[in-house]
Amino acid sequence: MINQKSIAVLPFINMSSDIENEYFCDGLTEEIINALAKIKQLSVTSRTSSFYFKSKSVSAAEIREKLKVATFIEGSVRTSKNNMRITVQMIDTVDDFHFWSETFDRNPENIFEIQDEISLFIAEKLREHIGHLEIEDKLIEPIDVPVAIYREYLKGKYYIMKLDFDNSIKGIKILKEVTSKSPNFIQPYLDINLSYIYMGTLGLLPASEAFQKAQPFFEKAMELNPNSPRVQLNLSWIESWQNWNLEKAYDHANKALEIQPADDIYLTISNYLTVEGKLDSAQNYIDKALQLDPFSAMNHHYKGFLLYLQEKYNEAIPYLQKALELNKGLPFPPLYIGECLLLIGKHQEAIDYYNNLEGVPVTDLTQLGGLAMCYAKINDIEKCNKKIAELETYLQSENIDKAFNFLILVNVLLGNHDQALDFVEQAFENHLPLILLLNTEPIIKPIKNNKRFKSIMLKAIPDNVNYRQKKKYKQALLEADEIEKYRKELDQIMVDYKLYLNPDLSLKDLASYLELPANYVSQLLNLGFEKNFSEYVNTFRVNEFKERVLLEENKGLTIMAVAYDSGFNSKTVFNTFFKKIEGTTPNSFLKLNKEN
Missing domain, CATH: 1.10.10.60 (Homeodomain-like)
Structure with a gap:
């Protein structure tokens, strides 16, 4: 059943030949999405899924089926030197009718007022149609920067959201120029930080280099506004993956969620629940993320990853494949598709899959580690040992985390439990994030009850459902x-x-x-x-x-x-x-x- 208080904002169409207007159209769409997301009772489709339909002709029925929303907004923008005409329509996906449309003729210089006016207008019309919503007096606060600089910001954002290397570098360059002209404008710092992190995560840049480049921009954003939801989310990631402090990670993530609910925050909390071994609760949060952003490759990947951890391998594969369909450059799904095939007994199919990987860099180690696991599983010791020797050469490289991960998994598959535990201890001593992911990894089940392994897991994850002592019931159960x-x-x-x-x-x-x-x-x-x-x-x-x-x-x-x-x-x-x-x-x- 579709929630009646749900809406998607499709990308506004550029009706002018000027490419500058394209930046504004995308920016206006995103600002309206963010503004409507502030309304607590309203479920708003995230940017990724909305922009999936950019430049596509779709019906109300398709929007209802694919985005699971009761209402959607579409619009267009036409600009001239002294006038901007914005047309907005609201469509009911159930009965497929336009229950209102409005045209705004405004001065192009009044960008911030236009964004807030249209967002409030949409919210009010939505309330009239679907029932009560608590709406603030303002949904978009004006930014204290000149309009010309804000337009440059939209241009930079436009390029980095294309997510490939060349456009990301181009967008970062533009955004850096914006920060030099308006050093107190927080948003470009956050976007540069996010762009570098994304490139590092996807292997477009070496991870250590990307994260190092991202850090100064995050620190500046934190200095400008520590309560920004994006800053809180970044702090959450730092507490989790760098400091291994899940309690503080949850605090920052929940604060971000309270300020502005978004699918990547639900995904993040799902991630932390996974680390602690709370897989059922993690599924609840990733399902919420998918509801808000059903065309997010990462959301589909993580749903598949959770099913993999629950040993539901046949159910996991379609989600992992869908993730690659949405973003063929996503590096994570291929590893788990191969592992799923391996663990359901399709050994040769797994070997063929890893051998024929396309688009995954050799330095990602997915092919090398995947084949090492396959040869270990079929007990081809000679081929496996060659792959192990090659993996060990990466222990002194920036890929140390991935190398240790595969060496642990391969040695468990070979039955070399002491060797695997030695690698676990070394990874712990190097404070590598892979330690947090080992807690729920199915392949290492043979060593999970080992005293050495338990000790490391409890040091890394104190609130660990796999090993913590069961609470004794008391008369007053909760304080x-x-x-x-x-x-x-x-x-x-x-x-x-x-x-x-x-x-x-x-x-x-x-x-x-x-x-x-x-x-x-x-x-x-x-x-x-x-x-x-x-x-x-x-x-x-x-x-x-x-x-x-x-x-x-x-x-x-x-x-x-x-x-x-x-x-x-x-x-x-x-x-x-x-x-x-x-x-x-x-x-x-x-x-x-x-x-x-």
Whole structure:
């Protein structure tokens, strides 16, 4: 079922011949996406998925099917020397009709006012169509830079978002010039930082070189605004992958999420849950990321990666292949496609796959390490030892992390457990991020219960579900601060995933989302909300019913049909809880609101 409070903003069409207008069109689209994402109750498709449809002719039905949204925006921009005409249309994907359109004739110099005006206009029209939304007085704050410099910024952003090496370097050069002219403008610093990190991650630059180049721009952005969601997200990555402090990593990621929900933040939290071994919760977060950005190659890769970690190899492969379809240059999926084939017993197919890799640099080590694992699995010791010797030559290179990873996996497959553990200890001593990923890797199951391995994992990941001591239940299960923490988390989970729409939802289901025993969640509901399970869940269902029953599209439905759509499965329970919570009957509520 598609969330009625969901929207996508398709790239605005450039109706002028001037390439400069193309930069503005993309920039306007992105600003509107970011502005609408600030509205808490609204689910907004991320930039990647929206821009997937740039220059493509698509129907409302296709948008509904592919982006899973109830509404979308499309528009165009035509500029002349003294005038800018922006046309905006809002389309309902269910009934395929344009329920409003508007034309704005404005002065091109008033860029920031135009962006905010259009974003607010869209939000207001959306509220009229789908129901209540909390909308701030301003959705886009003006930037204290001259319009000419802001246009240069849009130009630089336009090039780096193409994501290939040449355009990234071109965009970075433009953005560096922007920072020299407006040194207090935070956004270009963040974009340069992100561009370098992306190039390092994808192997377009050596990772160490890329991260080193990125760091000064991040530090400047942090100096300008430490509370920016992008700064908080970067701090989160640093705490996780450099400092191995997952508690602080979560704090920064959740702060970023609170400021502005975005798919890459959900992906990041999914990543941390994976490191701790909380794979079911990690799946919940990656599913939310995919909902917001279904055309993100990284989101599809990570979904496949999680399925790989859960040893669901046949289910993982289509997601990994989809990731490559969306971004053939993504370096991660090929490794796990080959490993999936290997672990389901298709040994020769895995060997052929690694031998025929295209587009993956030799220095990525995917082919070398992949073949080493294959030869280890089929016990071709001679070929395997040659690959091991070659992998060992990379231990003194910038690819030390990947070399250690493959050497650990290959030695486990060969049954050389002591050698594998020696490599694990060396990787730990070198503070290599691969240590965090070993915790859930299926191939190393034979050494996971080894005392040496357990000791390293607990040093690296103290809150490790694989090895930590089980909590002994106590009379007072949760402390006051824990109740407050989990209370907020549970409310957010209910809002994000609409669990209450499941009529068979149980206390154990809630407990699985919070990674707590059911006894703890029962106490949380009692002390944190002063409600039992039924009261807590049915309050959400009653509020859902109140919104749905007033929608134009539901006028032909009976009250109980709407109640069932809202998660109730009993007429008696519905009527009882509605009257208890609202102090009136559903019929009286509907009659009163129709009169008003």
